[in-house]
Amino acid sequence: MLDTLGKALEAKDAAVVKATWDVMKAHACFALPFHETWRAPSTDDVEAMAAWWERGGRDWLYSGLASSGNADFVVLPPDAPKRVTKEKAPGLARLECAADAPPGCARESAGWALRANSAFAPRVDEPGDHSRERIEAECAVEAKQAKKLEQYRAWRTCLEGKRPQGAALPLGRFRAPTDGWLVLRGRRGHYHFCDEVRAYDLATGAAWVAKNCSGLVLLPGGSVDHDATDAKRGVTVQVGRLPVEALREAAWMTLLSEHVENHVQPYAWFVRRPAWLEPRWPDDGTMHGLGLGGFWATSAQTQLAWSWQGTDGLRDSGSLTWPNSSSAGEDHADELWRIAEAAFLEGCAPARLPAQLVVAGKPGVSSLDATPSSLRAAEQSLVEALYAADAGCR
Numbered sequence: 001m002l003d004t005l006g007k008a009l010e011a012k013d014a015a016v017v018k019a020t021w022d023v024m025k026a027h028a029c030f031a032l033p034f035h036e037t038w039r040a041p042s043t044d045d046v047e048a049m050a051a052w053w054e055r056g057g058r059d060w061l062y063s064g065l066a067s068s069g070n071a072d073f074v075v076l077p078p079d080a081p082k083r084v085t086k087e088k089a090p091g092l093a094r095l096e097c098a099a100d101a102p103p104g105c106a107r108e109s110a111g112w113a114l115r116a117n118s119a120f121a122p123r124v125d126e127p128g129d130h131s132r133e134r135i136e137a138e139c140a141v142e143a144k145q146a147k148k149l150e151q152y153r154a155w156r157t158c159l160e161g162k163r164p165q166g167a168a169l170p171l172g173r174f175r176a177p178t179d180g181w182l183v184l185r186g187r188r189g190h191y192h193f194c195d196e197v198r199a200y201d202l203a204t205g206a207a208w209v210a211k212n213c214s215g216l217v218l219l220p221g222g223s224v225d226h227d228a229t230d231a232k233r234g235v236t237v238q239v240g241r242l243p244v245e246a247l248r249e250a251a252w253m254t255l256l257s258e259h260v261e262n263h264v265q266p267y268a269w270f271v272r273r274p275a276w277l278e279p280r281w282p283d284d285g286t287m288h289g290l291g292l293g294g295f296w297a298t299s300a301q302t303q304l305a306w307s308w309q310g311t312d313g314l315r316d317s318g319s320l321t322w323p324n325s326s327s328a329g330e331d332h333a334d335e336l337w338r339i340a341e342a343a344f345l346e347g348c349a350p351a352r353l354p355a356q357l358v359v360a361g362k363p364g365v366s367s368l369d370a371t372p373s374s375l376r377a378a379e380q381s382l383v384e385a386l387y388a389a390d391a392g393c394r
Contacts, residue, residue, distance in 0.1 A: 001027070002061055009050040012099075018043040024061075033064030033077075035281040036156050039265075041080035047099060048171050052080040056268020074156065074273050076163050079264040081171040091255045091308050091316025097173040106173035112249045113169060116256075119332045121266070122164035132271075135162045140274055152279050159271055167328030168266045170259045174252065179203045180310035181354055182251045184337075185379060186363030187370070188322060190300040191216050195363075195375065197382040199353060202251055205244040206349035208390070210237045210382035216369060226371050235381055237389040239349050246340035253333040254306055258318050260329025301325070303364025309354065317360035353390045357383060 001024055008016035021043050024030050034040060037060075041052045049057075060077035086093040097105035123131075139162065143155035184198040194213040200206070212235050217228035273279065301324070307317040323338075325331045365375060 002058070002065075006053065006058060009046065009053050012046050012050065014043070014046045017046050017049065030061065030064055032279065032281055033061055036064075036074070037077055037160060039077060039079055045080075045083060045171075048080050048083060051171060052078055055266065059268045059270075072272060073270050074159075074279070076159060076265065076269040076271065078267050079168070079261075081168055081266075082261055083171045084259045089255070089259055089316065091177075092170075092172075092174055092259065094315065095174045095177060095252075095255070097175065101173070106175045108176045109174060109249075109252055112176075112252055113173075115249075116169055116253060116260075116329075116332055117266070119335075120167035120169075120260070120328045122166040132164075135159065135164070136271060138162065143274070143277060149280070149282055152277055153281055155274075155277055156281075163265055163269055165263045165265055168261045168264050169256060170261070174256065176248045177202050177251050177255065177308065178248065180308055180315060181357070182247075182254070183307045183309070183357055183359055184304050184320075185306075185359060186304035186322065187302045187365050187375075188304075190369075193369075195378040195382065197357075197379060197386060199357060199386065200242060200247055200251070201349075201351040202244075202248055204350040205241040205247055206351035207238075207240050207242050207344060208349060208353055208386050209239070209344075210235065210385045210389075212378045212382055224369055226374060229370075230374055233378070235385050237385050238344070238346055239389055240344055240346040241350055242340050242345075243343050246336070246343060250333065250336035250340045251308070253329070253336050254318075254320060255308065255316060257320060257327070257329035257333045260327065260332075262326075262328055302366075305359065305361035305363045307357075307359045307361070309358040314358045314360060319361055319364070353386060357386075 001020055005017065005020045005024070008020060025034055025040075041049050041057065043049060055078045056075065057077050057080075060075040063073065063075040084092055095106075139155050139158035142158045143151045146154035180202055182200045182202060184200075185196070187193050187195050192213075192215045194211040196212070197210045199208040212233050214229050214232040214234070217225040217232070219225050302322050304320045304322045305317070306320060308315045320333055321327065321330050323334055325334065363375065363379075
């Protein structure tokens with residue numbers, strides 16, 4: 001059955017995949033694997049299931065067949081990747097390679113995907129609360145505290161709840177964005193800050209940057225004096241270029257950022273089974289506990305609004321939490337923008353601004369730090385400053 005399933009997944013034969021999967025789920029030989037996890041994939045998306053199979057789903061099912069008193073390891077299966085829809089990600093839809101596209105499609109972004117996956121990977125082999133050694137030790141203690149017949153289930157349920165989790169790119173191959181303008185709007189900084197509008201040409205690397213900077217003036221008690229803060233503002237404009245490849249990678253990750261899945265297990269995880277633990281599962285319908293992901297935020301974070309426009313108008317838009325984020329996709333995009341912008345070279349830009357900046361969304365700043373009217377006025381002054389500079393730079 002496993003060979004049949006593997007061949008059907010390779011051929012993307014959805015009917016055979018579903019029929020074989022249904023037989024396996026009801027077969028006694030696979031009872032233990034399906035008891036051990038609630039994360040078995042759906043057969044509704046055969047491409048996602050094929051990716052799951054290659055990332056360790058196959059190992060999980062084979063390990064279930066081998067489970068006996070002499071089995072040394074158990075395998076925790078990966079989570080199946082998710083797909084983004086055209087409606088939720090119109091910009092990505094125009095960059096996504098078709099399922100039958102040749103291997104060369106999106107070759108220029110293949111290394112970017114590897115870099116992102118490396119940044120997203122759980123650090124299970126490093127010391128800390130989520131290290132392999134600590135998880136294995138804690139779950140062994142939980143198992144020993146359970147009744148004899150319940151020990152394996154207690155151990156395996158513990159592993160499922162504590163398994164190392166990272167993040168994962170959505171299913172598919174996405175080409176580099178090579179044309180149009182990527183516009184970033186919003187505040188960077190906290191006590192000393194700049195409200196900014198940055199327009200980058202993805203074809204040439206042209207960079208147009210306007211900053212409206214100040215520092216928070218604090219009143220007794222810690223609240224912000226908004227009028228005094230605005231009185232200290234000053235606008236500056238920088239024109240030049242960024243390295244095109246670094247710019248495109250940052251833009252590519254920005255388009256993907258909100259579609260990155262957080263708190264998932266991208267690949268199978270192999271765990272050595274204690275020699276004293278016999279693999280068996282009381283068939284009483286007991287379900288696993290769920291591992292919960294974390295979220296954090298600080299008052300120093302702001303929301304940058306981004307827009308991607310072309311000659312056909314607005315292509316996509318969204319937001320990035322700056323300067324870091326509990327969302328892995330946003331956090332990696334932030335880092336790539338820092339890298340790209342660090343290489344800014346000032347001088348006349350290789351491309352003029354488009355006739356109009358087509359933007360969407362609103363940048364986010366704590367209501368304690370700025371008023372909506374102040375932010376609107378700052379952004380208007382920035383756009384005007386950019387076009388004034390465009391008129392003078394040739």
